[in-house]
Amino acid sequence: MKRVLTAGLALTGVLGLAACGAAGGSDNQLTVVEWGGQDQKTHVKAGVEPWGKEQGVTIKQDSPTDYAKFRAQVESGKVSWDVVEVEPNFARTACDKGWAVKLDKSVVDTSTLNPEEVSDCAIPVLEYAFTIGYNTKKFPNAHPTTWAEFFDTKKFPGKRGFWKYATGAIFEAALLADGVKPADLYPLDIDRAFKKLDTIKDDIVFYETGEQQQQLVASGEAPLVQAWNGRIYAAAKEGQPVANEWNQHLLSYDNLVIPKGARNAENAQKWMDWYIKHPEAQAAYTNATAYGPITKDALDHVKPDVLAELPTSPDNAPKRAAIIDYSYWAEHYDEVSERLNEWAAQ
Template sequence: MKKVLILSTALTSVAMAASAEEISVMSWGGAYATSQIEAYHKPFTAQTGVSVINVDADNPAAPIKAQVEAGNVTIDVVDLEYADAVRMCDEGLLEPIDPAILPAGADGTPAADDFLPGAVAECFVATIVFSTLYAFDESKFPENPPTTIADFFDTAKYPGKRGMRKGAKVNLEMALMADGVPAGEVYALLETPEGVDRAFAKLDTIKNDMIWWEAGAQPPQLLADGEVVMTTGYNGRFFAAAVAEGKPFKQVFDGQVYEYDGYAIPKGAPNMERAKEFIVFASQTQQLADQAKWIAYGPARKSSGPLVGLYQDGKTEMGPFMPTAAANLTNALPSSYEFWVDRDAELNERFNAWLAQ
């Protein structure tokens, strides 16, 4: 009996060790997930022998919240928008990450000084700066094409269907900027009932021409299928469609809303230490720069910037396509995670009621 028990224990230990040699990472799918697989997953596996299983979600925040609340967590690392990560951390849904484990920059700069301001939070390590902006099909507007966020809302001058993400965040900010509110005044105005009313009034002007999207891969597809003539979406997705697939899509950075996105660990992740090891690896200077070879999102570390060069095609300079390029910041808004952590539920409730009207 004793020998059987020893053998059983040994087999259990082997099984546990084997299961720890793979981790699951939940992200947003499409061209973005491809950039992570190439820059993070494959080299991590090559260095450690640990397999990385990629799991796609329209927005990983919702399924992770459900897993943690159900006590059935199967994901080790999750890719989240900054505001979602801060809110979920406050709700106890994410594990704290000690910033002391993060690697110094390639030039030796301590991580605390090398990451962009605010890029590391209690339960979150940013990897990219991305933006929501709009793009249009150039073949639909060969002359006098749209150039401003106001043009997106001008269906008289630029007729045709529009696409927007189904939710309050970013749409309210863009509506106010399109209505003439300077980027620096948007959140102060949205903190007032009058500002919220004004944003929804602006959205009213294009509501009947709107097709709502929920997954990041949808906006380029809506353009490609001719269902819309212009749509908001993530800058990296439009870049991939235009450069990698040759689609006639043009991005408009005027009125863009940019923010951090990065990694967190769900509370109760099955492979906690491997999850931390993966985040440490992925957040290195070179890894963040390597991701920019695959998609036009800016690295969240200062030391990565100088290493960003050409797209994977070997000829397209990535710099001009980054949300943080100087030319793209002339009328741009950094997303306020403080605002959305406090008001997400309230404003989305109003947004859903507005949709149902």
């Protein structure tokens, strides 16, 4: 997943959490589940533990997010998780299927959030962008500034890195490159997108993790990648020859949901409301990761050098092509994923 730094490893201190999943009321804890690694530790320290200390609530963690485990906990009635970071298409599916708790908007005030990122069961936890990431040594003077140029292998030679994931904006990028206007992107013309992808198939390198993405572009193996802005920012801070191109970026976000049957659902909603109303907590996480906060007020607390690398900054926001429509993906994810995997294997 996009921000996992220690993929697949549960955080310490979570042994025995399954025993907390028995039916019953709150145990005055909050078990937070995200994608894992240093990113999760940073977010929990900045954005969850201060609330826990204020309220006298014990904060526990588990990782990584696992949709099959989420569903299995709910359907078995043995829920050990309280609030979970998920992709928005899963948030919508979980809400529709009754696997997630519908939020009480009298408790969770969502009025300051982007309404496109809020649903009956979910609020955003962060914002990020799919950008054109490029190797600054390979392209010291001119680099692609549009998706059409990204697909132009004659003008800008080299391999292209894409995330092998249907909701990874590969189809949105292909359609923009083929001349589709941003306002007309959805519903996606998948046939047309594949035709455009066919034109550079021999030059495509797929990655599956953020680390692979960084290595591809920094090494020059794929000097152009469809990037997660925070990964390019992190690599650049480490001295790697990489940068984000912000023109035509595609805005995305992750959601927070509460599994149905969570022992501490009330605490989860109270924390959600606190997080929305504490921009400095959002900004503390942003300053460490370059993943954007969920309210505009939080931008006032972000360091200038980090602000320049956020999709919602005053300079970058006007360059956005579109926001990913996860309502579309909630409906079409399975069928398009199967087709993408078959196409990539051919």
